[in-house]
Amino acid sequence: QVQLVESGGGLVQAGGSLRLSCAASTRTFSRYAMGWFRQAPGKEREFVAAISWSTSTYYADSVKGRFTISRDNAKNTIYLQMNSLKPEDTAVYYCACTPERNGAPLTPGMYAYWGQGTQVTVSS
Numbered sequence: 563q564v565q566l567v568e569s570g571g572g573l574v575q576a577g578g579s580l581r582l583s584c585a586a587s588t589r590t591f592s593r594y595a596m597g598w599f600r601q602a603p604g605k606e607r608e609f610v611a612a613i614s615w616s617t618s619t620y621y622a623d624s625v626k627g628r629f630t631i632s633r634d635n636a637k638n639t640i641y642l643q644m645n646s647l648k649p650e651d652t653a654v655y656y657c658a659c660t661p662e663r664n665g666a667p668l669t670p671g672m673y674a675y676w677g678q679g680t681q682v683t684v685s686s
Contacts, residue, residue, distance in 0.1 A: 563675075564586055564587060564588045564594070564659055564674075564675040565586070565587040565675075566584055566585070566586050566587075566657045566658070566659060566675055566676065566677035567584065567585050567677060567678070568582060568583065568584045568655065568656070568657045568677045568678065568679060568680040569582070569583050569584075569585075569680060570582040570583050570680060571655060571680030571681045571682045572681075572682070572683070573683045573684075573685065574647055574682075574683070574684055574685070575684070575685050576647060576648055576649055576684055576685065576686050577646060577647065578647050578684070579643070579644060579645045579646075579647065580644045580647065580682060581641055581642065581643050581644070582598070582641065582642040582644065582655055582657075582680060582682075583639055583640070583641055584596070584598075584639060584640045584641075584642075584657030584677060585637070585638060585639045586638045586639070586640075586659060587638070588638065588659075590661075591635055591638040592615055592635040593615055593661055593663075594615065594659040594660060594661055594662070595612060595613070595614050595615060595659065595660055595661075595662035595665070595666035595667065596612065596613050596631075596633060596640045596657070596658070596659045596666070597609070597610075597611065597612035597613075597657070597658045597659070597666060597667065597668075597673060598610040598611045598612070598631060598640075598642045598655060598656070598657060598658075599655070599656045599658060599670055600651075600653035600654065600655045600656065600682075601653055601654050601656070601679075602652060602653040602654075605653075607656070607670050608622065609622050609668045609669065609670070610622055610625055610629065610642070610655070611625065611629055611630075611631040611642060612631065612666035612667065612668060613631045613632065613633050613640060613666060614662070614664075614665050614666040615662070615663065617633065618665060618666070619631055620665070620666055620668060624650075625644075625651075628644065628645050628646045628647075629642060629643065629644050629645070630642070630643040630645075631643075640657065642655070644682070647682075647684045648684060649684045649685070649686045650684075651682060651684050652682060652683050652684050653681075653682060654679040654680065654681050654682075655679060655680050655681075655682050656676055656677055656678075656679045657676070657677040658670070658673035658674075658675060658676045658677070659673065659674065659675050660672060660673045660674040660675065661674070
């Protein structure tokens with residue numbers, strides 16, 4: 563069982579930046595693919611970004627060039643740096659992980675463990 567705890571959400575004006583963090587409680591963190599997903603009210607959970615154990619990165623087209631995912635295996639933590647935020651980025655952001663040796667999944671159903679989520683609100 564892996565526990566994930568997200569932090570760093572909040573309220574920001576359009577054009578601003580936030581950095582989300584996700585800390586994992588596992589000694590084998592480096593073996594996990596990690597992902598960020600988001601869910602806005604009335605919408606399905608959608609893929610935002612993912613990073614493999616080998617640090618290959620993947621992004622949704624809607625955030626490419628604005629968001630950056632990274633991992634620090636020494637701290638069992640991943641990050642999502644979000645720049646040039648837009649009102650449409652408003653959502654609850656979830657961290658997820660799964661043991662995966664080939665890249666990182668892009669669909670929620672492929673992830674085994676999830677955090678509780680952190681709210682990101684971007685005002686116009």
